[in-house]
Amino acid sequence: xxxxxxxxxxxxxxxxxxxxxxxxxxxxxxxxxxxxxxxxxxxxxxxxxxxxxxxxxxxxxxxxxxxxxxxxxxxxxxxxxxxxxxxxxxxxxxxxxxxxxxxxxxxxxxxxxxxxxxxxxxxxxxxxxxxxxxxxxxxxxxxxxxxxxxxxxxxxxxxxx
Amino acid sequence: xxxxxxxxxxxxxxxxxxxxxxxxxxxxxxxxxxxxxxxxxxxxxxxxxxxxxxxxxxxxxxxxxxxxxxxxxxxxxxxxxxxxxxxxxxxxxxxxxxxxxxxxxxxxxxxxxxxxxxxxxxxxxxxxxxxxxxxxxxxxxxxxxxxxxxxxxxxxxxxxxxxxxxxxxxxxxxxxxxxxxxxxxxxxxxxxxxxxxxxxxxxxxxxxxxxxxxxxxxxxxxxxxxxxxxxxxxxxxxxxxxxxxxxxxxxxxxxxxxxxxxxxxxxxxxxxxxxxxxxxxxxxxxxxxxxxxxxxxxxxxxxxxxxxxxxxxxxxxxxxxxxxxxxxxxxxxxxxxxxxxxxxxxxxxxxxxxxxxxxxxxxxxxx
Numbered sequence: 001x002x003x004x005x006x007x008x009x010x011x012x013x014x015x016x017x018x019x020x021x022x023x024x025x026x027x028x029x030x031x032x033x034x035x036x037x038x039x040x041x042x043x044x045x046x047x048x049x050x051x052x053x054x055x056x057x058x059x060x061x062x063x064x065x066x067x068x069x070x071x072x073x074x075x076x077x078x079x080x081x082x083x084x085x086x087x088x089x090x091x092x093x094x095x096x097x098x099x100x101x102x103x104x105x106x107x108x109x110x111x112x113x114x115x116x117x118x119x120x121x122x123x124x125x126x127x128x129x130x131x132x133x134x135x136x137x138x139x140x141x142x143x144x145x146x147x148x149x150x151x152x153x154x155x156x157x158x159x160x161x
Numbered sequence: 162x163x164x165x166x167x168x169x170x171x172x173x174x175x176x177x178x179x180x181x182x183x184x185x186x187x188x189x190x191x192x193x194x195x196x197x198x199x200x201x202x203x204x205x206x207x208x209x210x211x212x213x214x215x216x217x218x219x220x221x222x223x224x225x226x227x228x229x230x231x232x233x234x235x236x237x238x239x240x241x242x243x244x245x246x247x248x249x250x251x252x253x254x255x256x257x258x259x260x261x262x263x264x265x266x267x268x269x270x271x272x273x274x275x276x277x278x279x280x281x282x283x284x285x286x287x288x289x290x291x292x293x294x295x296x297x298x299x300x301x302x303x304x305x306x307x308x309x310x311x312x313x314x315x316x317x318x319x320x321x322x323x324x325x326x327x328x329x330x331x332x333x334x335x336x337x338x339x340x341x342x343x344x345x346x347x348x349x350x351x352x353x354x355x356x357x358x359x360x361x362x363x364x365x366x367x368x369x370x371x372x373x374x375x376x377x378x379x380x381x382x383x384x385x386x387x388x389x390x391x392x393x394x395x396x397x398x399x400x401x402x403x404x405x406x407x408x409x410x411x412x413x414x415x416x417x418x419x420x421x422x423x424x425x426x427x428x429x430x431x432x433x434x435x436x437x438x439x440x441x442x443x444x445x446x447x448x449x450x451x452x453x454x455x456x457x458x459x460x461x462x463x464x465x466x467x468x469x470x471x472x473x474x475x476x477x478x479x480x481x482x483x484x485x486x487x488x489x490x491x492x493x494x495x496x497x498x499x500x501x502x503x504x505x506x507x508x509x510x511x512x513x514x515x516x517x518x519x520x521x522x523x524x525x526x527x528x
Contacts, residue, residue, distance in 0.1 A: 001273065006344060009270065013337045016263070020333065024326045032314040039244075042401070043237035049405040050225040050233050057405040065398035072394075079255075083441060086262055087375060090448045093269045093356075094368055143386070147379045154372040157365075 002102055004109040008092030011113040012085045019081030026074055034074075038067045070127045077124045084116035084146065091153060098156030108149050108156075115146030175456055177522050180281035181271045181353060185453060185514060187289035188264030192446065193507045195257030195296070200500045202250045203493070210247045214240060215424040218404075222416045225408035246303045253300040258442065260292030260329065265449040267336055272355045274339030275347040284335045291328030298322030359455045363464050367451035370472045374444030378479070382437040393430055400426065429486055436483040443475030443503065450510060457513030458520055467509040474502025 001009075045060035091112065098105055119142025125135035175182055217239045224232030267288060274281055298321030305318040315323075400423045407415040450471070457464055477499030484492040 009273070010340060010344065013333070013340060017330065017333055017337060020326065020330050024323065024330065027319075027326070028315075028323055032319075036314065039237060039241045042240075043234055045401065045405050046221050046225045046233040046237070046408065047230045049408040050228050050230045052228070052409050054406065054409055057409070058402055061398055061401045061405065064401070065394070068397075069394060079438075082259065083445075086259075086266060086445055087441075089266050089270070090445060093452065094448065097365075097368060140387075143379070143383050147376070147383060150372070150376050150379060154369070154376050157369050157372050 002096070002105070004102065004105040005092045005095045007106070007109040007113060008088045008095060011109075011116075012088030012092060014085075015088065015113075015116060016082055016085035019078055019085060022081065023078040026078060030074070034067060034071050038064055038071065041067060066130075069130060073123050073127050077120045080120045080123065081116070084119070087150075088112055088116060094157075098153055099159035100156050104152075105156075108152050111145050111149035112153075115142045115144075115149060118142030119146060175518070175521065176353075177518075178282070179271075179353060180274075180278070180285040181268045182518065183282065183285040183289065184264045184268035184271070185456070186511075187285070187292065188261045188268060188449075189453075189507060189511045189514070191261030191264060191289075191292050192258050193261075193504055193511065195254055195259075195261060196500060196504045196507070198250075198257060198296075199254035200497055200504065202254060203500070204497055206247070206250060208490075208493070210243055211424065211428065214243045214247075214427075215420055217243065218423065219416065219420045222404055222408045222420065223413075225405070226411040226413070226416070242303075249299050249303045253296040256299055257292070257296040260288075260295060262442070262445055262449060263329075263333075264288060264292060265453070269356065269449070269452055270336065270340065271353045273343045274336055274353075275342035276335070276339040278353070280335070281339070281353075284332045284339075287328055287335075288332035291325045291332060294325035295322055295329065298325055356452060357455045359452075361454060363454040363457075363461075363468055364451045366465075366468055366472070367447045367454070370475075371444045371447030371449075371451065374447065374472075374475055375441050376444075378437055378440030378444060381433075381440065385433045385437060389429075389433060393426060396426055397423070425486070432482050432485050436479040439482065440475075440479040443478070446503075446507075447472060447475060450507075453510065453514065456517045457510050458517035459509075459513040463509070464513070467506045467513075470502050470509075471506035474499045474506065477502065 041060045041064035045057045045064065048054070048057035048060060092109075095105060095109070098108070100108075119139055122135050122137070122139030122142055125138065126132075129135065175185075217236050221233050221236035221240065224230075224236055264285075267285070271281065276284070298318050301318035302316060302322065305316050307314075307316045310316045310320075312320075400419050404416065404419045404423070407419060454464065457467075459467075478496050481488075481492045481496035481499060485496065
């Protein structure tokens with residue numbers, strides 16, 4: 001088995017296991033509490049509106065917005081890690097069909113693995129400091145690297161047609 | 162309908178009761194089951210649930226306008242239940258199909274898992290059991306709730322789902338251990354041969370079409386994240402803040418408009434995410450199925466038909482899901498037909514694999 005295939009298959013399996021462990025831990029320890037917090041904040045906002053206390057109603061909406069912002073990114077982390085991992089494993093099995101030299105294939109594999117790790121990391125770092133430039137730049141760079149590498153793989157497959 | 166004899170080296174890669182055969186059958190069945198569940202959910206539950214959620218949100222704002230905090234709390238309890246109903250069904254669909262994809266992936270990797278065949282079979286059974294129990298547990302969460310649960314927020318259905326998730330992780334770690342041994346040079350226990358080399362039109366069409374679908378899904382996802390995600394998140398809190406203001410001033414017309422805007426926003430978000438995820442998942446499915454083509458024992462014409470139906474359905478579904486906010490239920494109906502085409506193509510291929518197994522087990526293999 002070539003080095004590029006090993007990298008994709010083993011890297012993909014490791015990423016899938018990490019993604020699953022992350023999903024399991026999140027479901028066990030945080031997801032129910034987060035969903036309760038979101039529902040509670042929304043309900044509180046309208047209860048406060050019923051009591052004509054608008055500043056507190058707006059505060060509750062802000063809490064809802066912030067909690068949902070975190071929740072969406074936690075779920076994205078779990079699903080993107082596993083999704084990208086599966087893609088890497090499938091590509092790993094078919095990588096010999098990419099019509100290029102092993103050197104190019106190795107670069108493509110490295111780019112796929114690096115992008116698949118960095119993109120979800122950038123997404124989750126956005127919850128630590130919302131609005132900061134570094135997490136967003138990391139997510140954009142990671143997704144761009146994966147997309148470009150995949151375009152290279154698609155080109156390699158198409159050349160074999 | 163089928164060709165006559167099967168090459169013996171091909172049959173050796175798909176031995177009776179082997180881990181690979183178990184994972185291929187279980188994987189395709191899980192994917193077809195998950196997609197069928199998703200189609201039924203889209204037709205009979207999704208829009209009705211969205212409509213009821215909008216009505217209940219309006220009821221909550223009306224209760225707030227009438228200075229009735231108890232009415233607000235009751236409405237939000239109903240909204241929570243409706244969202245849980247919808248969320249658990251989406252998760253059932255996603256987890257069942259994803260477990261199927263992983264099963265097919267593991268089937269491909271079996272030659273590189275350096276473990277005794279009995280242990281590989283046990284891991285495959287564990288994985289399929291986890292793949293069935295996880296979505297079952299998720300589906301039951303809404304109906305079982307916290308009945309008889311000793312935990313404050315986790316019910317027995319969640320315990321079942323989490324335990325099934327743990328089974329999947331254990332099976333995956335076992336497979337990873339076998340792979341690690343293989344990469345370290347251990348070959349003694351690995352008895353399943355590599356997949357049969359295949360350079361057919363079927364394989365190349367599925368591999369190229371699948372990669373293209375994944376790439377399109379990536380590009381659309383990047384477009385959505387860059388241009389729509391943040392504005393939509395901001396718009397959601399803006400609408401909700403306006404709704405609290407309108408409730409406090411009892412402005413019924415503005416409340417109706419805001420609830421409508423909120424519904425449209427939720428719909429726009431849902432279709433964007435669905436288009437992105439379905440394009441990528443169908444692309445992955447096509448790539449996975451490309452490796453199964455030597456085991457689809459059908460005449461070449463029929464193999465090609467199922468491939469074209471699968472790729473057409475895989476394109477139609479995300480495209481028309483995306484067009485739903487503009488074209489309405491017609492686009493939704495066409496998207497559902499796309500999903501049905503994928504299911505039919507999958508079942509067609511599964512029949513081909515079953516015919517292959519029957520033929521190989523009955524001794525129709527050229528020796």
